[in-house]
Amino acid sequence: MPAPEADLQLLEDAARKAGRIALKYWRHAPRAWDKGDGAGPVSEADLAVNEALQAQLMGARPDYGWLSEESEADPSRLDARRCFIIDPIDGTRAFIDGQDHFSHSLAVAEGDRIVAAAVYLPARDLCYTASADGPALMNGQPIAPSGADIDGARVLTYRAATEPGHWRGGRLPPFQRDFRPSLAWRLCLAAQGRFDAALSLRAVWEWDIAAGSLIAERAGAVVSDRRGGRMRFNGPRAMIDGLIVAGSHLHRQLLDALEP
Structure with missing residues (x-):
């Protein structure tokens, strides 16, 4: 089983590739439609990114499970030791509207815990990463939460x-x-x-x-x-x-x- 750090590198590489695909559609009037049942919109970019991510990630880790917003449910993921959990484009409405507040969210779960994670905003070139035993980084620099009080938070x-x-x-x-x-x-x-x-x-x-x-x-x-x-x-x-x-x-x- 690969170390979480190896999975993290795989996720970051895949997220950046996803960003290049998404930006080809962004602000170019991508086809979009409503998924129905209150599930919100989806665009051709969501599906293209999902297809590329699944090919790259499952090609590298064929024994992992797969859970993605834009894929058919596969119950076999529940029996996998590790599972990819993916949102190809998080913030699809913003993406369709041409805003830059959309991201690619990629994670690996081991059992019921997340052990590797990458969130990438391609229009802003911001990449957040973490593994189970490593620091949280944004574009390679450590990050930390505020110490705010609820008054004025x-x-x-x-x-x-x-x-x-x-x-x-x-x-x-x-x-x-x-x-x-x-x-x-x-x-x-x-x-x-x-x-x-x-x-x-x-x-x-x-x-x-x-x-x-x-x-x-x-x-x-x-x-x-x-x-x-x-x-x-x-x-x-x-x-x-x-x-x-x-x-x-x-x-x-x-x-x-x-x-x-």
Whole structure:
């Protein structure tokens, strides 16, 4: 079984190749359509990137499982010792609109834990990486979360998460809400301290957060589901019960402020 560092190099190489493919479509009016059932849009670029990633990654690691937003579900992944967890383009709406806030999110799970991760934003040439035993890096430089307090913290989340009903006593804590389309990037931004936390109170797909969760953890952030529990990956439903990612002090404050 390859070391996590070897898998990490494979992921980073594949992410950069994915970026070159995506940029050929970006701002060139790619064909796009809605997947239906509330699953959101998909573009021809998503599918082209997915095909290239699957060929490269599974070609290099044919005994690994495969879980991707843009591939048919394959239950055999549940029996694999390691599994790729991939979002070919995270932030597809932003990509279609010509924004540069989209990313490629690539991870390897061993059992239910992530052991290698890369998140790459090709339009910004930002590459976040981490392995289970190594540091979290952004373009080769170490990153770390902020030590912010909840009062005035900049929290990356969607608007509905600030509704009073989610918070104890109906009182929204005094943080500032911000947003970025790519959920994978939100975790990385919290990991590097550009924002103070990333928060979701609704279930999230594994492929959106697998890579970012390890990057944030290795940067020194506390990473949990919305109730403070450990995230477990490569599960049958491929979903996690929300997330809280922040420095240890702010993570505890957010968890304590939320309705259980």
